[in-house]
Amino acid sequence: MEFALSEEQRMLQDSVRRFLEQNAPLDKVRLAAGDTHTVQRSLWAGASELGIPGMLIPEDFGGMGLGFLDAAIVYEMIGRHVAPLPILGTAVMAPLALMLAGSEAQQEKWLPKIAAGEIVAGVAVTEKIGIREDAGVKARKGTLTGKSLFVIDWAEADLYIVADSDHGLHLVLPDAKGLSRRALNTIDKTRSVGELVFDQVAAEPLPRSSADAVARMIDAGRVMLAADTLGAGQMMIEKAVAYAGERKQFGRVIGSFQAVKHLCAEMAAALEPSRSLVWYAAHALDEVPGDARLMACHAKSHLSEVGRFVARTATEVHGGMGFTDLLGLHYWFKRIGLDRQLLGGPELVRLEAARLQGWAA
Amino acid sequence: MDLVYDPKYEAFREEVRAFLTKHKDQAPRGLGAAGRPSPDACSWQQLLIQHGYAARTIPNDYGGYGAKPDILESRIIAEEFSTARVPSALQNQGISMLVPTLLELGTEEQKKKWVKPTLRGEVVWCQGYSEPGSGSDLASLQTKATEDGDDFVINGQKIWTSTAHEADMIFCLVRTEPDKPKHEGISYLIFSMKTPGIEVRPLTTMTGHAEFNEVFFTDVRVPKTQIVGQRGQGWFVANATLKYERGMLGDPAAMETRFQALVDLMREETVDGQRAIDNPIFRDRLVRLQAELAAMKFNGLRLLTSASRGEDPGLARLIVKLQSCELTHQISALAIDVMGEFGVLYDDSPYLRSHGSWQWGYMFQLGLIIGGGTAQIQKNIISERGLGMPREPKLAK
Numbered sequence: 047m048e049f050a051l052s053e054e055q056r057m058l059q060d061s062v063r064r065f066l067e068q069n070a071p072l073d074k075v076r077l078a079a080g081d082t083h084t085v086q087r088s089l090w091a092g093a094s095e096l097g098i099p100g101m102l103i104p105e106d107f108g109g110m111g112l113g114f115l116d117a118a119i120v121y122e123m124i125g126r127h128v129a130p131l132p133i134l135g136t137a138v139m140a141p142l143a144l145m146l147a148g149s150e151a152q153q154e155k156w157l158p159k160i161a162a163g164e165i166v167a168g169v170a171v172t173e174k175i176g177i178r179e180d181a182g183v184k185a186r187k188g189t190l191t192g193k194s195l196f197v198i199d200w201a202e203a204d205l206y207i208v209a210d211s212d213h214g215l216h217l218v219l220p221d222a223k224g225l226s227r228r229a230l231n232t233i234d235k236t237r238s239v240g241e242l243v244f245d246q247v248a249a250e251p252l253p254r255s256s257a258d259a260v261a262r263m264i265d266a267g268r269v270m271l272a273a274d275t276l277g278a279g280q281m282m283i284e285k286a287v288a289y290a291g292e293r294k295q296f297g298r299v300i301g302s303f304q305a306v307k308h309l310c311a312e313m314a315a316a317l318e319p320s321r322s323l324v325w326y327a328a329h330a331l332d333e334v335p336g337d338a339r340l341m342a343c344h345a346k347s348h349l350s351e352v353g354r355f356v357a358r359t360a361t362e363v364h365g366g367m368g369f370t371d372l373l374g375l376h377y378w379f380k381r382i383g384l385d386r387q388l389l390g391g392p393e394l395v396r397l398e399a400a401r402l403q404g405w406a407a
Numbered sequence: 408m409d410l411v412y413d414p415k416y417e418a419f420r421e422e423v424r425a426f427l428t429k430h431k432d433q434a435p436r437g438l439g440a441a442g443r444p445s446p447d448a449c450s451w452q453q454l455l456i457q458h459g460y461a462a463r464t465i466p467n468d469y470g471g472y473g474a475k476p477d478i479l480e481s482r483i484i485a486e487e488f489s490t491a492r493v494p495s496a497l498q499n500q501g502i503s504m505l506v507p508t509l510l511e512l513g514t515e516e517q518k519k520k521w522v523k524p525t526l527r528g529e530v531v532w533c534q535g536y537s538e539p540g541s542g543s544d545l546a547s548l549q550t551k552a553t554e555d556g557d558d559f560v561i562n563g564q565k566i567w568t569s570t571a572h573e574a575d576m577i578f579c580l581v582r583t584e585p586d587k588p589k590h591e592g593i594s595y596l597i598f599s600m601k602t603p604g605i606e607v608r609p610l611t612t613m614t615g616h617a618e619f620n621e622v623f624f625t626d627v628r629v630p631k632t633q634i635v636g637q638r639g640q641g642w643f644v645a646n647a648t649l650k651y652e653r654g655m656l657g658d659p660a661a662m663e664t665r666f667q668a669l670v671d672l673m674r675e676e677t678v679d680g681q682r683a684i685d686n687p688i689f690r691d692r693l694v695r696l697q698a699e700l701a702a703m704k705f706n707g708l709r710l711l712t713s714a715s716r717g718e719d720p721g722l723a724r725l726i727v728k729l730q731s732c733e734l735t736h737q738i739s740a741l742a743i744d745v746m747g748e749f750g751v752l753y754d755d756s757p758y759l760r761s762h763g764s765w766q767w768g769y770m771f772q773l774g775l776i777i778g779g780g781t782a783q784i785q786k787n788i789i790s791e792r793g794l795g796m797p798r799e800p801k802l803a804k
């Protein structure tokens with residue numbers, strides 16, 4: 047029994063951290079934020095060289111064949127650096143869709159391209175969690191009609207994986223006839239989401255689609271969003287502590303005021319145990335099937351709550367500076383804000399957790 | 408990450424289960440957390456020691472079971488007792504705090520004399536640290552012990568001394584070196600509560616029970632041999648015990664048991680025929696607590712692994728007392744809210760649920776948030792030791 051990261055996992059996490067420190071510093075993030083719906087090609091190429099897009103893809107298809115815990119600790123670093131990378135759809139949810147529901151031919155065609163970082167894959171599943179604005183996609187005779195909101199990795203996607211209202215999953219090409227696309231601009235400028243509108247769009251079904259496959263994509267997505275918030279929250283705490291150690295008022299560093307210290311302690315006390323929850327939820331996706339769904343819900347909802355608290359509190363510790371664009375702290379604040387709502391906000395996710403345990407109809 | 412137990416541990420788990428199946432009817436009902444254990448509780452404790460489910464790693468010579476320390480075995484025992492809802496080994500201040508301290512810092516004679524009867528529940532201890540003027544700032548304590556021949560003569564007062572009214576013995580911090588800086592003038596003494604000159608006055612707490620006491624010392628004579636550690640090193644000795652106390656307060660298995668009881672309660676309580684668990688607001692609070700509990704449980708596993716590797720887990724450990732006490736209190740708070748008006752029934756009122764244990768718990772657990780280092784003191788520790796933030800500017804001594 048060992049509840050800890052392995053040596054290899056620590057090395058993996060360190061290498062991703064170093065890569066992002068060098069290649070995704072704040073000025074890069076700012077650049078990306080000015081152009082949210084464009085993929086940052088050089089950063090993406092570097093991430094691809096590290097193997098990030100193919101982290102979950104089996105080695106037979108050119109991926110690294112890593113597990114979900116590995117992916118989650120990579121994701122933690124991505125959140126830590128608010129890295130503008132199309133990872134959630136491309137590297138996590140789309141490969142899972144193909145692996146769980148795709149035909150061999152589909153897998154052979156797409157997985158190696160994803161693993162090599164040659165394509166970006168968007169994922170449209172929001173309506174499996176909740177329908178707003180009459181969205182939802184109907185499949186009929188090889189075509190899709192309807193719309194899907196908050197499509198993940200929407201911008202410049204070379205491929206979309208679309209869930210219909212019947213647990214079917216489909217491949218849709220961005221230039222398909224009858225497909226129109228609208229950007230949805232969110233507070234978070236480090237990631238792109240958008241809308242897809244389908245008017246009898248030709249789509250290729252994934253033949254082994256099932257409710258389980260869709261659920262598993264969502265579970266994995268939720269754990270990764272939790273890991274993203276974990277990393278972002280951790281960085282916000284470190285920034286708050288560092289700022290409090292430098293900023294002087296009343297002739298003392300503000301970090302010597304107990305009010306400020308206690309805010310920092312509360313952040314750390316809330317975040318530290320949630321690290322173990324994220325680890326376990328990711329581990330469970332691979333190793334403890336009976337726990338996986340519930341723990342994905344817990345990780346997602348709990349990190350949403352802890353993340354919100356850390357995001358606002360770390361900002362407060364920075365005083366007026368935290369509120370400005372100068373420090374760029376708001377990129378972390380907003381990242382955590384989007385993580386919270388994507389793939390189900392905490393109240394909704396907790397209702398699912400209750401249902402899983404027979405506590406709700 | 409490898410959460411599968413070795414076959415040898417699975418075999419051990421089976422042993423524990425077999426023991427529980429065979430003996431669980433002998434277990435006493437309702438072990439009081441503190442106070443003098445009932446004769447039933449003592450026999451149960453002795454049976455547990457005999458099988459290695461209590462005092463497992465304490466050497467035979469001192470009345471323990473003498474197993475090699477193995478954190479996973481301890482965890483399996485805790486898990487299985489908790490799942491079977493059978494009372495596990497006795498926990499009181501003597502067992503959880505004094506015994507480890509004696510084993511670490513006591514003389515051979517002290518260990519031989521006190522560890523065994525304490526483990527068996529036969530000798531009950533109280534902790535004489537806090538004073539009216541020295542709570543969080545414990546090191547400022549004023550109870551004096553002056554040397555007189557082979558004895559120390561103690562004068563002063565302790566307060567909030569849990570179970571002092573039932574205790575046989577006290578482990579007590581006294582000032583032996585009044586001229587030294589406050590941390591260097593303290594000694595750690597152990598002595599009988601029957602020593603002449605000790606007066607115990609119970610203090611009723613908000614729960615309505617006299618859970619702790621004031622203890623007055625007037626010319627209390629204690630042989631010098633009854634010091635633990637060196638003269639003037641009591642602060643260091645006491646910190647060894649505080650370390651164990653904080654460990655005692657963060658037991659995820661105990662929180663899990665309370666949580667399960669809360670789920671049961673929410674399935675039973677109804678308003679207008681609707682079960683509490685079907686009320687979306689209560690249910691949301693429940694699931695929220697469940698997620699927090701999961702986080703603390705896995706944090707506990709992480710600490711376990713660090714401990715078995717001899718690594719210091721840092722923040723993950725420093726946050727345990729603060730977070731566990733708070734979470735435990737939140738679990739009770741939801742139980743109270745679910746019961747509504749029934750949640751404030753008390754004593755022997757009609758309609759009282761679960762013998763009023765939630766109401767008692769909701770109040771008593773607030774005491775746990777305060778005792779053993781208040782929440783604010785925990786936050787000082789987390790920010791200073793965990794995050795490296797500046798220490799409080801020292802005031803004049």
Ligand SMILES: Cc1cc2nc3c(=O)[nH]c(=O)nc-3n(C[C@H](O)[C@H](O)[C@H](O)COP(=O)(O)OP(=O)(O)OC[C@H]3O[C@@H](n4cnc5c(N)ncnc54)[C@H](O)[C@@H]3O)c2cc1C
Pocket residue numbers: 293295296300303304305306362363364365366367369
């Ligand atoms: C939206 C907005 C509008 C503003 N408009 C104006 C304006 O029009 N004109 C103008 O002059 N100013 C304006 N301000 C500035 C504002 O008054 C300051 O931001 C505020 O007084 C805090 O000062 P600071 O930003 O330097 O933070 P700091 O004083 O550096 O505080 C940083 C952190 O330390 C804490 N802290 C500081 N001292 C102590 C202490 N003694 N005890 C405990 N904690 C402490 C603070 O609470 C905070 O959490 C504005 C600020 C904002 C955010």
Ligand SMILES: Cc1cc2nc3c(=O)[nH]c(=O)nc-3n(C[C@H](O)[C@H](O)[C@H](O)COP(=O)(O)OP(=O)(O)OC[C@H]3O[C@@H](n4cnc5c(N)ncnc54)[C@H](O)[C@@H]3O)c2cc1C
Pocket residue numbers: 533534535536537538539541542543544566567568569570619773774775777778779780781782783784787
């Ligand atoms: C249920 C219970 C059982 C107990 N059992 C025992 C026992 O068996 N033996 C024993 O010796 N003692 C016992 N105690 C005493 C306990 O250790 C003290 O109550 C505790 O250490 C706090 O001290 P105090 O009560 O004097 O509060 P104070 O120290 O006066 O604190 C009052 C408030 O001020 C805050 N405060 C104090 N100093 C600081 C600071 N530096 N920074 C920020 N905030 C601060 C505290 O957090 C608290 O909110 C028990 C207490 C309780 C509640």
